[in-house]
Every structure is written in structure tokens, then in C-alpha cells.
Amino acid sequence: MQTNQTIAEEFILIGFSLYPDVQILLFFLFFCLYLLTLMGNLTIMALTWVDRSLHTPMYIFLSALSFSETCYTLSIIPKMLTDLLAQTRSISVTGCGLQMCFFLGLGGTNCIILTLMGYDRFLAICNPLRYPLLMTNIMCGQLVASAWAGGFFISVIETALIFRGFFCSPNLIKHFFCHMRAVVRLSCLDSNLTEFIVTLISISGLLGTFLLIILTYIFILTTVLRIPSAEGKQKAFSTCASHLTVVIIHFGFASIVYLKPESSEGDDTIIAVPYTVITPFLSPLIFSLRNKDMKYAFQKVLGKILA
Structure with a gap:
């Protein structure tokens, strides 16, 4: 129970104000990373939409x-960039709740889609004859819709639990966005x-999806090792390399955020940067650079534009 019972109507995001000497540098660094992230993701979406050769389940999931x-980066980074240049870094209680809901919902959606991408590779490698029947474009759309529904179902539950009561002063959030752990500690309730x-729900969702991906790759590895030719093995592994790399980065950084013990002031801000800024930047970069079909589609579309 908070000792000061003044009801808070807004929160102050401390965030990077703990590091005043580098705020301008951080702004330009994060702004550049954000632009590159948007460009990478928009390029992948545009190429998948324009090039009919990419109208396959793997690229639909991508x-x-x-x-x-x-959408995930939009829920956090623009506000963070604004606060790096602002004198006051306030956010209303309602705005904080909306940001948290979208952040958690989209983070959960990302985890589920990564799991679906692993399931898609499992079907393609372990059940190649039945794959066209099992993984149609309509089925992909239904699975993606289920990922969004599942992510936001969990998010709404967590956000409702955290915001079911009032919040007491001091209204200082030791973070650069409305992270659930930082906000829940300001509640007037116990x-x-x-x-x-909420931590148990988040960890269960994180570990659950990660274990499902590991399970699919165990089956994939077992199947690939039975392929007689070295060329066949290399081709099978190459279709999974980008996805597995992103999975390791995504869940690795997420586990640091959600599985770490309670830390001292200021640590949470630095620890959350890889998960909220660097991971979304690396994901489209890895999928683009390590994918021959994506690079070929980009060259083809660029050639048509310049012709």
C-alpha cells in the first residue's frame, strides 16, 4: 500500500532523464534506427503485396x-523520441493504459506469429506432400487473425488487472514507456x-510460445538429418535460418526483460532498449538479407520502377 494517498491523474516517465548528457545523441540514434525499421518492414510488406511469387504462406506470415x-514500434518509439527532447515527460492514466494494452497485445501477437512461422516450416519440411492442402492462403489468414486475437486477449486481461483501481503519488514511472511492472507498483491497491x-501470465505466454517453436525445430531437425543428400539438408536448413535467428534474438531479449529479478533504479530503461528498439530493427534486416526470394523480388520491382 502506498503511503501517499494523493490520486494520480497522470504519470511522469523518468526514462532517459537519468542520462541528461546523452539524450540528444540517443534521440538521433533511435530516430535513425526507427526510420530504418519502418523502411525495412514497409519494404517487406510492399514486396509481398506486389510480387505474386511471394504470395505463399511463408511470406504471408513474414x-x-x-x-x-x-504497429508495435508505433506504440512506443514516437512517444519516446518526443520525450527525449521534451522538458516534461507526462502521460495521462488513460493514455498509459492504451499504450500498455497495445504494447502487450502486439508483443504477444509477434510471439504467436513467430510460432506460426515455425509451424509453417515444420509442415513444409516434415509433411511436404500434404503441405499445400494444410497450409493454404486462407488458412494463413485465419491463423494470423487468431494470433492478433490471442495477443490482445491476454493484453486486455493484464491491462484490466493493472488499471482496475486508482494510482497514488508519487506518480513517477521509472521507465521510458508504461511498462507493466513499473506501473503496477504505483497502484493504491496492494x-x-x-x-x-500479470508477470506469471506474461512469462507463461513467452515460454509457451518459445517451447512450441523449440518443439517444431526438434521435429524439423529429426527430419532433416534423415535427408540423404548434403544439398537437401543445406536447402532445408537455409529456409529456417532467418526465422531461427530472429526467434533467438526476440525471445532472448524478451526473457531479459520479463525473467529478470527486480532491479535498481535506471536499469530497466537500458535493459528494455534491445527489446523495444533493436529487435524490431534487426528482424526485417535479417529476413531481407538472408532471403534470396526477397532480394530477387526487390531487384525486380526496382528494375521496373527505374525502367
Whole structure:
């Protein structure tokens, strides 16, 4: 229970104000990374839409991931960039709730889509004859819609639990966005149980999707090792390399954020940067650079534009 019972109507995001000497440098760094992230994701979505050769389940899932990650960054980075240049870094309680809901919902959606991409590779490699029947474009659309529904179902539950009561002063959030752990500790109610429940839900979702991906890759590895030719093995592994790289980065950074013990002041701000800024930047970069079909489609479209 908070000792100061003044009801908070807005929050102050401390964030990078703890590092005043580097705020301008951080603004330009994050702004450049954000522009590159948007360009990468928009390029993937545009190529998938324009080039009919990319109208396959693998690229439909990739385009859906790019769209989800674009929305994910929009929920946090523009506000963060504004606050890096602002004197006051306030956000209303309602605005904080909306930001948290979208951040958690889109983060959950990303995890589920990555899981679906692993399932798609599992069907393509382990059940190649039945793959065209099992993974149609209509089925892809339904699975993507389910990913959004699942991500926001969990998000709404967590946000409703955190914002079911009032918040007490001091209204200082030790973060650059409305992170659930930082916000729940400001509740006028006893926050320990709420923090435990929402953390348990987040960890369960994170570990659940990660374990499903690991399970699919165990089956994939078992199948690939039975392929007699070295060329066949290399081709099978190459179709999974980009996805597996992004999975390791995404879940690795996410685990640092959600599985770490309670830290000292200022640590959460630095720890959250890779998950909120760097991971969305690396994802389209990895999928684009390591994908021959995507690079060929880009060259083809660029050639038509310049012709």
C-alpha cells in the first residue's frame, strides 16, 4: 500500500532523464534506427503485396510479422523520441493504459506469429506432400487473425488487472514507456498479487510460445538429418535460418526483460532498449538479407520502377 494517498491523474516517465548528457545523441540514434525499421518492414510488406511469387504462406506470415512489428514500434518509439527532447515527460492514466494494452497485445501477437512461422516450416519440411492442402492462403489468414486475437486477449486481461483501481503519488514511472511492472507498483491497491499474476501470465505466454517453436525445430531437425543428400539438408536448413535467428534474438531479449529479478533504479530503461528498439530493427534486416526470394523480388520491382 502506498503511503501517499494523493490520486494520480497522470504519470511522469523518468526514462532517459537519468542520462541528461546523452539524450540528444540517443534521440538521433533511435530516430535513425526507427526510420530504418519502418523502411525495412514497409519494404517487406510492399514486396509481398506486389510480387505474386511471394504470395505463399511463408511470406504471408513474414508480411504479417512486419505489420505487427510496425504497429508495435508505433506504440512506443514516437512517444519516446518526443520525450527525449521534451522538458516534461507526462502521460495521462488513460493514455498509459492504451499504450500498455497495445504494447502487450502486439508483443504477444509477434510471439504467436513467430510460432506460426515455425509451424509453417515444420509442415513444409516434415509433411511436404500434404503441405499445400494444410497450409493454404486462407488458412494463413485465419491463423494470423487468431494470433492478433490471442495477443490482445491476454493484453486486455493484464491491462484490466493493472488499471482496475486508482494510482497514488508519487506518480513517477521509472521507465521510458508504461511498462507493466513499473506501473503496477504505483497502484493504491496492494500491488504484490497483481504484479505476480500479470508477470506469471506474461512469462507463461513467452515460454509457451518459445517451447512450441523449440518443439517444431526438434521435429524439423529429426527430419532433416534423415535427408540423404548434403544439398537437401543445406536447402532445408537455409529456409529456417532467418526465422531461427530472429526467434533467438526476440525471445532472448524478451526473457531479459520479463525473467529478470527486480532491479535498481535506471536499469530497466537500458535493459528494455534491445527489446523495444533493436529487435524490431534487426528482424526485417535479417529476413531481407538472408532471403534470396526477397532480394530477387526487390531487384525486380526496382528494375521496373527505374525502367
